[in-house]
Amino acid sequence: MAIIVNEEKGIFALETQNSLYQMQIGKFGHLFHMYYGEKMVPQDLSYLLFDGQANFTPYPYESNNRSDSLDFLPQEYPTSGTGDLRSVALDIENEDGTHVVDLRFKTFELMSGKYRLESLPSFFAKADEKVETLKIILFDKISNIEVELYYGVFEDRDVITRASRITNLGTASITIRKAQSLTLDFHTGQFDLIHFHGKWTMERQFERLPIRHSTHSFGSNHGVSSNRQNPGFIIADKNTTETSGACYGFNLVYSGNFTATAEQSSLELSRITLGLGDSTFSWRLVTGEAFGTPEAILSYSSQGFERISQNFHDVIRQNLSRSKFTNTSRPVLINNWEATYFDFTGEKLLDIAQSATEIGVDLLVMDDGWFANRFDDNRSLGDWYVNEEKLGMPLKDFVHKINDLGLKFGLWIEPEMVSEESELYRAHPEWALNFPHRKPLMGRNQLVLDMSKPEVIEYLFDCLTSIFDQANIEYVKWDMNRPITDWFSKDLVNGRQGELQHRYILGLYDLLERLTSRYPNVCFERCASGGARFDLGMLYYQPQIWTSDNTDAINRLKIQYGMSFFYPISSMGAHVAVSPSHSNGRITTLKTRALTAAVGTFGYELDLTKMTNDEKAEALDYTKAYKAYQKLIFSGDYYRLENPFDTECSSWQIVSKDKSESLLTFVATNVTGYPPAFYLKAKGLDKSALYLVEGQEYYGSVLMNIGIKLPKLTGVYPSVQYYIKKSKRAGKKQL
Structure with a gap:
C-alpha cells in the first residue's frame, strides 16, 4: 500500500518508490508534518518535535507547556491566529474582523485512485497505475470552518500531489485572504532555494540562493504565471548537484497569479509555501459554500536535480497533459x-x-x-x-x-x-x-x-x-x-x-x-x-x-x-x-x-x-x-551535461527508456585558440553494453566515465551532435 495509517498513534505515512512523507496528530489535535525524504520504515517520529524552552512565544490555552507553541512546531497546514508567526497556508477573516482559524483533526478517508478537482486542471491516474488518495479533514469548532486536505500518491512516479478545500459550515460569511495549496516544514536544514527568474525574451534564468533567517517570497501578480518567475522551484542541500544530494521539487497546476515563500525560522526550522494569489486576493464564502485551491505537486530525490526533472517530465507526459499529441509525433x-x-x-x-x-x-x-x-x-x-x-x-x-x-x-x-x-x-x-x-x-x-x-x-x-x-x-x-x-x-x-x-x-x-x-x-x-x-x-x-x-x-x-x-x-x-x-x-x-x-x-x-x-x-x-x-x-530521459550559466558551452543528452539509443548535443559559446582536448561524458547508458558512435564501438561505462573526445571546434558558435545506438554485437569485446 502507498498509504499507511496507524490510527492509535495518529500517524499517516505516504510512500512512493523512493520517498516517505509522514504526518502525525498532536496531543491537542493539530496536524504536524513529521518527515519528507528518503524512503525508510515508517515509525513514530514524535521525538523530533521541539521540547525546549519557548519563552515569550504564544502557545495553546489548553497547554501548560510553553514548548507547545505552534511557532516552533512543524505544521501540515498552518493558519492565522494560532500563534504561528511564520508564513501560513490559510488566512481567514471572520465576519467580526478577526483573522483566526484554529484547525484540529476531525477524521480521514482512504480512497483508491486519484482525487479530482472541480473546475481546475489536475493530475490524473491511469487504470493500471498504483495511485491512492488520502483525505484528512480538519475543523475549527468555533467558526465551523472545515478544511479537507487531499494527497494523491503516485507510487511509481515518485510524486505526491496536494490540494485543499475550505468549506464554511457556520452561520456567518467569511473571507479567505490567503489559501495555499502546499506548505512543507522541515525540523532542521541548511537549504538552498533554486528558482527561475526572467523577463520577456529571457525566461527561466537559473538562480541559486541560500535560505537564511528571512523570507524569500516570489510569485506573479501579472494575471499569468509570468516570464519573471515560475511556480516551479527547488530546495536543496548545500552540496546537491545534478547527480547527487537531496533536493525537493515543487510546482503548481495553475496559470494565474501565485505566491511562493521559503524561510528559515529563529530555531533553524525551514518552511516553504506555494499557492495561488497575491496581495489583493480574497474570496468570500457564505454559509455552505466551499473554495478549492489549485493542485500542487512535489517530488523528492536523493540523487540530485536530474532525477527530480525526470520525475516531473514523466508524470507530466503521462498523467497531466491530455492531448492526443502529447505522446505521439507532431508536425514540423x-x-x-x-x-x-x-x-x-x-x-x-x-x-x-x-x-x-x-x-x-x-x-x-x-x-x-x-x-x-x-x-x-x-x-x-x-x-x-x-x-x-x-x-x-x-x-x-x-x-x-x-x-x-x-x-x-x-x-x-x-x-x-x-x-x-x-x-x-x-x-x-x-x-x-x-x-x-x-x-x-x-x-x-x-x-x-x-x-x-x-x-x-x-x-x-x-x-x-x-x-x-x-x-x-x-x-x-x-x-x-x-x-x-x-x-x-x-x-x-x-x-x-x-x-x-x-x-x-x-x-x-x-x-x-x-x-x-x-x-x-x-x-x-x-x-x-x-x-x-x-x-x-x-x-x-x-x-x-x-x-x-x-x-x-x-x-x-x-x-x-x-x-x-x-x-x-x-x-x-x-x-x-x-x-x-x-x-x-x-x-x-x-x-x-x-x-x-x-x-x-x-x-x-x-x-x-x-x-x-x-x-x-x-x-x-x-x-x-x-x-x-x-x-x-x-x-526519453533528459540529462543536463554542461551548464551554460557556469561554462562557455552547453550540452545535453536524451536517452531512451530502454537505454538502446541516445542523442547527445554540444554547443560551444566561446571558442579559444589552441584549446585542450575536451572529453564529454555521457549519462544514462547501460554500463556493460556496447554502443556505436559514428562507426566506433564503446562500452557504456567508457562513454560515461571517460567520454567522447570532441573534435576541435572552430568558427561562430560551433556545435556537434552524436547519435548513440546500442550495438547488435553481444558478448564481451576483447582488447
Whole structure:
C-alpha cells in the first residue's frame, strides 16, 4: 500500500518508490508534518518535535507547556491566529474582523485512485497505475470552518500531489485572504532555494540562493504565471548537484497569479509555501459554500536535480497533459511571424508554403494579421472574422491550397484581448477590464477581456468555433500578449473584487475545456509573449508551449536549460530563425540553430523564400534528422551535461527508456585558440553494453566515465551532435 495509517498513534505515512512523507496528530489535535525524504520504515517520529524552552512565544490555552507553541512546531497546514508567526497556508477573516482559524483533526478517508478537482486542471491516474488518495479533514469548532486536505500518491512516479478545500459550515460569511495549496516544514536544514527568474525574451534564468533567517517570497501578480518567475522551484542541500544530494521539487497546476515563500525560522526550522494569489486576493464564502485551491505537486530525490526533472517530465507526459499529441509525433511547422510580421498576403504565404515543402515541413501556421482590419498591433483584436481581401480568397479555399501542397494548416489567435479600435469594443466596452472613472493602462495597445463573465466566454466560443469549422484547421497557436493590471469587474460587488483574478482563470479554463474537447484532433500550442504562461495548468489542455519570443539559439541555451528542470522537452516550442537574429542581431550557423531547436517541438520561423538552394538542402537534412529522432526526444530521459550559466558551452543528452539509443548535443559559446582536448561524458547508458558512435564501438561505462573526445571546434558558435545506438554485437569485446 502507498498509504499507511496507524490510527492509535495518529500517524499517516505516504510512500512512493523512493520517498516517505509522514504526518502525525498532536496531543491537542493539530496536524504536524513529521518527515519528507528518503524512503525508510515508517515509525513514530514524535521525538523530533521541539521540547525546549519557548519563552515569550504564544502557545495553546489548553497547554501548560510553553514548548507547545505552534511557532516552533512543524505544521501540515498552518493558519492565522494560532500563534504561528511564520508564513501560513490559510488566512481567514471572520465576519467580526478577526483573522483566526484554529484547525484540529476531525477524521480521514482512504480512497483508491486519484482525487479530482472541480473546475481546475489536475493530475490524473491511469487504470493500471498504483495511485491512492488520502483525505484528512480538519475543523475549527468555533467558526465551523472545515478544511479537507487531499494527497494523491503516485507510487511509481515518485510524486505526491496536494490540494485543499475550505468549506464554511457556520452561520456567518467569511473571507479567505490567503489559501495555499502546499506548505512543507522541515525540523532542521541548511537549504538552498533554486528558482527561475526572467523577463520577456529571457525566461527561466537559473538562480541559486541560500535560505537564511528571512523570507524569500516570489510569485506573479501579472494575471499569468509570468516570464519573471515560475511556480516551479527547488530546495536543496548545500552540496546537491545534478547527480547527487537531496533536493525537493515543487510546482503548481495553475496559470494565474501565485505566491511562493521559503524561510528559515529563529530555531533553524525551514518552511516553504506555494499557492495561488497575491496581495489583493480574497474570496468570500457564505454559509455552505466551499473554495478549492489549485493542485500542487512535489517530488523528492536523493540523487540530485536530474532525477527530480525526470520525475516531473514523466508524470507530466503521462498523467497531466491530455492531448492526443502529447505522446505521439507532431508536425514540423513553419510560422510566418518573423518572416513577414503583419505584412503578408495569401500569395506571399503560399510562396513560403511552397518553399516549406522543399525542406520537409509538414504544417504552415498563419500568425497574427489574418482577421478583420489587423494590419498592425493597434486594432481589431476581438473581431474574429477572416480578412478575405488580404488572403485573396475565403479561408476554406486558402487552406485547400495549403493542403494541396501536402501541408497541414494552423492558425494564430489571441482571444483574451480586445483593441479599443475594434467592433467588439465599440459594442461592449464593459467587457474590458478597467478601473471605474479612470483611463485604462495599455499594453501592446490592447485591453483584456473580462474572462470571468459568462457572456464573454460564450462570445469567444461562438467566434472561434465558427472559424475552426470553416476549414481544415489542424493546429492552433493561442497567444496572450500583455500582463493584466486593471483588475475590476462591474459584476463583482459586496467586497468580491479580490475574487476576479481567480475567476478570470476559471473562465479561461472553461473555454479551453470546451474547445479542446470539441476539437480533439487539433494540436493546440500555448503562447503568452513567449513563455509568460509556461505552466502545468496550460499543459493540462495543450501539449506544447512557445518557450520564448527570443529565437536566438545562444540565448535559447540558457532559457531551455532553465525550462528543463520541470518541463518535458516535448512541451517546448522551439524554431529555427534567421541569422542575424531578430532578437539580438547575433550571427549563428544554421547547424547550431537547428540543433538547439531540436530540443523541443521543432519548426522554422523565417522567410524560406530567401534561403539559397544549399541552405534548403541543409535544412532538409536537419528536418529529416529531427523526424527520425522525435520519438526519442519526446519520450526519453533528459540529462543536463554542461551548464551554460557556469561554462562557455552547453550540452545535453536524451536517452531512451530502454537505454538502446541516445542523442547527445554540444554547443560551444566561446571558442579559444589552441584549446585542450575536451572529453564529454555521457549519462544514462547501460554500463556493460556496447554502443556505436559514428562507426566506433564503446562500452557504456567508457562513454560515461571517460567520454567522447570532441573534435576541435572552430568558427561562430560551433556545435556537434552524436547519435548513440546500442550495438547488435553481444558478448564481451576483447582488447
